[in-house]
Amino acid sequence: MKSLCPEDRILELSPERDFEEIARLLTTCAFAWDIERALEFALFRTYAIPSISGLLDRTGEFGRRAEKRYDDTELLLSEPLENGLGSPRGRAAIGRINEMHGCYRISNEDMLYVLGTFVLEPVRWLERFGRRGMTIPERQAWTNYYRGLGTRMGIADIPADFDAFAAMNADYERRHMRFASSNRAVGAATLDLLLGFYLPRPLFRLGRPMALSLMDARLLEAMGFAPPPGWLRRGVLGAMRLRAGILRLLPRRRLPRLVTARFRRGYPQGYEIAELGTWPKAGGCTGHRQAEDVRPQPEC
Secondary structure (H helix, E strand, O other): OOOOHHHHHHHOOOOOOHHHHHHHHHHHOHHHHHHHHHHHHHHHHHHHHHHHHHHHHHOOOHHOOHHHHHHOOOOOOOHHHHHHOOOHHHHHHHHHHHHHHOOOOOOOHHHHHHHOOOOOOOOHHHHHOOOOOHHHHHHHHHHHHHHHHHHHOOOOOOOOOOOHHHHHHHHHHHHOOOOOHHHHHHHHHHHHHHHHHOOOHHHHHHHHHHHHHHOHHHHHHOOOOOOOHHHHHHHHHHHHHHHHHHHHHHHOOOOOOOOHOOOOOOOOOOOHHHHHOOOOOOOOOOOOOOOOOOOOOOOO
């Protein structure tokens, strides 16, 4: 009897040939809530890098329009994931990302690190808090998807596999993760935005240390955030593990959960890809990464 759960289709797919479909099933069906949360916390690792947080802070977007900045980032990354890297909407979203990045001088090393967090953090989150971790083929497909995205973004020297991404990001963090005031400014604005999705503002004081309990000590130090009490951290981690145990007993998702279909307060009538993101300079951009035609997918 054919399974009614889309997640089971992953078993029939190849991580080398069908990595886009596997990544889509992982994100929209198998681990929809977990991967979205993992990618949110991956953002904080990028904010702990002064060269990255400094650029974001200088744009002023997080101070003026944090929710729009967050929504635009999530939508631009979700369009190619949900519709395909080579689909019209996927190509348009990647082109828009490249157009924005072309307005700034962003090093290839910084771009690689951000790409690496998208590869690594969902896998690590699921190992800690998911109802199960990714299988080896799923992890390979997840890595190959972001290798394909990185190639289309013009990023050079992309690692060949998950372990190479892990080694690259660990070395990068040893050299670059340290405190800067911009880390805290961008991180605090994003943290309050995320808390606002779940809590009224008067409860932020309770929510902040709970969210910080999911961050490691090195990240907290680089962000300038005070470590939460040990008892609270243990309680939060225990609650997350309890959630994982409960999920194992519940039916799996049968319908996809699409990020791009969600109602957004900033786009009550829906959105066009061309209106997402920022336009920091009138008359064009002069950075090193201009918008470009989509490149062929890499050999994975």
